[in-house]
Amino acid sequence: MAAALLSFVLLLGMLLSLSSCRASSYTEEEHVARVTECAKERFLGEGSEYTGLEVFPVYNEYDELNYMLIEFQPQGFLYVLIDREQFPWKMYTLSNMQPESRMPYRVKEGATDVITDENGDRIAYKNREFYRNENGDVIAYRQSHFKVAGIENERRYLLEIRSTITNSSGTDALIPAVKRGEQYLDLVDGALIDYTPGMESSSYAVELLYFIPKPDFNL
Numbered sequence: 001m002a003a004a005l006l007s008f009v010l011l012l013g014m015l016l017s018l019s020s021c022r023a024s025s026y027t028e029e030e031h032v033a034r035v036t037e038c039a040k041e042r043f044l045g046e047g048s049e050y051t052g053l054e055v056f057p058v059y060n061e062y063d064e065l066n067y068m069l070i071e072f073q074p075q076g077f078l079y080v081l082i083d084r085e086q087f088p089w090k091m092y093t094l095s096n097m098q099p100e101s102r103m104p105y106r107v108k109e110g111a112t113d114v115i116t117d118e119n120g121d122r123i124a125y126k127n128r129e130f131y132r133n134e135n136g137d138v139i140a141y142r143q144s145h146f147k148v149a150g151i152e153n154e155r156r157y158l159l160e161i162r163s164t165i166t167n168s169s170g171t172d173a174l175i176p177a178v179k180r181g182e183q184y185l186d187l188v189d190g191a192l193i194d195y196t197p198g199m200e201s202s203s204y205a206v207e208l209l210y211f212i213p214k215p216d217f218n219l
Contacts, residue, residue: 031057031068031082032055032056032057032068034091034092035055035068035070035080035092035219036053036054036055038219039070039219040053042219043070049076050072050073050074051073052072052073053070053071053072053073054073055068055069055070055071056071056146056156057069057156058079058156058157058158059155059156059158060157060158060159060160061157061159061160061195062197063155065082066081066082067081067082067158068080068092069144069146069156071144071147072099075142075143076099076142076143077099077142077143077147078094078095078096078099079095079209079211080092080093080095081093081095090218092218092219093211093212093213093217093218093219094211094217094218094219095209095210096217099142101140101141101142102140102141102145102207103115103130103131103138103139103140103141104130104131104139104141104189104190105125105128105130105131105188105189106128106129106131106191106205107127107128107129107165107189107204107205108127109202109203110127111127111128112124112125112127113128113130115130126165126166127165127166128165128205145188145207146178146187149178149185149187149190151178151187154179155178155179156176156178157175157176157177157178157179157184158174158175158176158209159174159175159195160174160197161173161174161175161199161200161201162198162200163200163201163202163204164200164201165202165206173206173207173209174206174207174208174209175187175188175193175195175204175205175206175207176188176207177193180192182194183195186205188205188206189205191204191205
């Protein structure tokens, strides 16, 4: 009986100790430091193509710290979801396992834009028009929306939205943005938007960022 009671007390103590290490237990500065340390360990090892990195806090539509942004040098970026309900070893989830390029676009109802990906496959995108250079090539960036827009000392946001650009039922998406008075500047297409939490739209340019709950995506 005494042994069972002792085991219960030890288990309870361990659970209480772990619960005190949830995401809410850390300050913004501590989250930045933790993500920086994890990112350096994962991406800046011997033979890495990156020479350095910097981490920035990113907020959701309720002004809550919910994401992080990793900016790599000389180029590359990844977004990180802070899972506030998980224990420390599952606290941070990457938007991708490796940085990839992105293609800015504007929403254009009824349009279909066809691009050729890195594998030579042609992909058609409905209701969008990609930005192109003077040669007609699609513009692609390997820097984040915030870096390209020159955002430095402003609060960064990822705003959740139900996007109906490609289908009537909608898709959960995110808008990288910064505030401009009562509006937000959508950094996908550079347009000022009127945004309210929980809204649905077919006219706002969005990013489909997936934070997959699998070990490979844990930071």
